[in-house]
Amino acid sequence: MSRASRAPFVVAHRGASAARPEHTLAAYELALQEGADGVECDIRLTKDGHLVCVHDRTVDRTSNGTGAVSEMTLDELKSLDFSMNGTEPAEVLTLSELIELVLDWKSRPTKLFIETKHPVRYGALVETTLLNELQRYGIATPASADHSRAVVMSFAATAVWRIRRAAPLLPTVLLGESSLYLSGGAATTVGATAVGPSVRTLREHPDLVDKAAAAGRATYVWTVDDHEDVKLCAELGVDWVATNHPGRTKNSLDA
Numbered sequence: 001m002s003r004a005s006r007a008p009f010v011v012a013h014r015g016a017s018a019a020r021p022e023h024t025l026a027a028y029e030l031a032l033q034e035g036a037d038g039v040e041c042d043i044r045l046t047k048d049g050h051l052v053c054v055h056d057r058t059v060d061r062t063s064n065g066t067g068a069v070s071e072m073t074l075d076e077l078k079s080l081d082f083s084m085n086g087t088e089p090a091e092v093l094t095l096s097e098l099i100e101l102v103l104d105w106k107s108r109p110t111k112l113f114i115e116t117k118h119p120v121r122y123g124a125l126v127e128t129t130l131l132n133e134l135q136r137y138g139i140a141t142p143a144s145a146d147h148s149r150a151v152v153m154s155f156a157a158t159a160v161w162r163i164r165r166a167a168p169l170l171p172t173v174l175l176g177e178s179s180l181y182l183s184g185g186a187a188t189t190v191g192a193t194a195v196g197p198s199v200r201t202l203r204e205h206p207d208l209v210d211k212a213a214a215a216g217r218a219t220y221v222w223t224v225d226d227h228e229d230v231k232l233c234a235e236l237g238v239d240w241v242a243t244n245h246p247g248r249t250k251n252s253l254d255a
Contacts, residue, residue: 007234007253007254008221008233008234008238008239008240008241008253009037009038009111009239009240009241010035010036010037010038010240010241010243010246010249010250010253011036011037011038011039011040011111011113011220011240011241011242011243011246012027012028012031012034012036012038012039012040012242012243012244012246013040013222013223013242013243013244014027014040014041014042014053014055014244015027015028015030015031015039015041016028016030016031016034016036016244016245016246016247017244018225018244018245019245020086021062021082021083021084021086021090022055022062022084023041023042023053023054023055023062023082023092023093024082024083024090024093025090025091025093025097025101026088026090028093028098028101028102029101030247031246032101032102032105032107032110034246034247034250035108035246035247035250036110036246036250037108037110037111037240038110038111038112038113038151038240039098039102039110039111039112039113040113040114040115040242041053041093041095041098041112041113041114041115042054042055042115042117043095043114043115043116043117043126043130044057044069044070044117044120044126045069045070045120045122045125045126045129046069046070046072046073046074046077047070047071047072047073048073048074049129050074050094051094051095051096051126051129051130051133052069052074052077052092052093052094052095053092053093053094053095053098054069054077054092055117056069057069057070057117057120059072059077059080059082059092062082062084063080063081063082063084063092064080064081065079065080070120070121070122074092074094077092078091078092080092095114095130095133096133096136096137098112099112099133099134099137099139100137102149103137103139103149109149110149111148111149111150111151112149112150112151113151113153113173113220113240113242114130114150114151114152114153115152115153115154115175116130116152116153116154116156116159117154118154118155118156118158118159119156124158124159124162126159127152127159127162127163127166128166130152130163131163131166131167134150134167134170140167140170141167141169141170142169142170143169144169145169145170145171145193148169148170148171150170150171151170151171151172151173151194152170152171152172152173153172153173153174153175153196153220154173154174154175155174155175155176157174157186157189157190158190160172160173160174160190160191160192161189161190161191164190164191164192165191168191171193171194171218172190172191172192172193172194173192173193173194173195173196173220174186174187174190174192174194174195174196175195175196175220175222176195176196176197176201177197177198177200177201178201179197179201179204179205179208182195182196182197182201182208182212183195183205183207183208183211183212187212187215187217188215192217193217193218194212194217194218194219194220194239194240195208195212195217195218195219195220196219196220196221196222197219197221197222198221198222198223199221199222199223199224199229199232199233202221202232202233202236202238203229203232206232206236209236209237209238210237213237218239218240219237219238219239219240220238220239220240220241220242221233221238221240221241221242222241222242223242223243223244224241224242224243224249225243225244225245225249227252230243230249230252230253231252234253
């Protein structure tokens with residue numbers, strides 16, 4: 001994830017989530033069709049040890065069920081409808097299904113940005129399971145960070161540190177809202193290869209990009225949906241922008 005004098009790469013935040021239910025197969029398929037350079041997902045561990053793409057601690061907001069993801073088996077989650085009242089029913093998406101979709105997409109190589117959620121009841125087991133899954137698909141030990149198909153992110157510095165210790169060539173993003181936190185020693189301490197401020201934080205502290213670059217780190221900004229914010233990220237030299245509108249954002253950058 002090297003910094004370059006070009007428009008930011010576009011990451012589909014939970015898929016093309018402005019047009020399709022978030023974290024569903026339909027959302028990611030649309031994002032790939034719209035030419036996203038990367039796709040982003042949040043992962044949680046089920047009761048029986050499977051990684052699923054769900055943002056919230058519970059399924060209440062995004063499905064027709066209730067309860068904590070960590071207290072449900074994959075079969076129980078698969079029985080729910082995650083279409084968020086859409087016209088077509090949608091199953092919960094497993095990380096393995098998303099990896100296969102991205103790796104099988106032959107039009108262009110697309111990066112997969114995976115955010116681990118913390119605090120959770122399973123703690124470090126989330127990162128251990130994630131690395132095992134990436135290893136199973138042959139993408140846990142890339143030849144270099146630039147050519148990696150997977151990027152691991154977290155707001156939890158300890159999670160980033162666990163990934164860097166176990167898989168030092170995997171790119172990592174330390175996410176955060178605080179400019180002081182991201183431009184301070186935390187990213188260095190955990191070995192993050194990039195920092196991930198919100199677009200609001202970037203507006204207030206545009207020097208974050210240059211500070212990160214000076215330390216040899218890329219910048220991943222979330223969630224960039226407004227045209228003026230897209231323009232700001234391009235002007236500042238942001239490397240990656242996460243957006244709910246991948247197609248529109250790419251068109252805006254290409255204009």
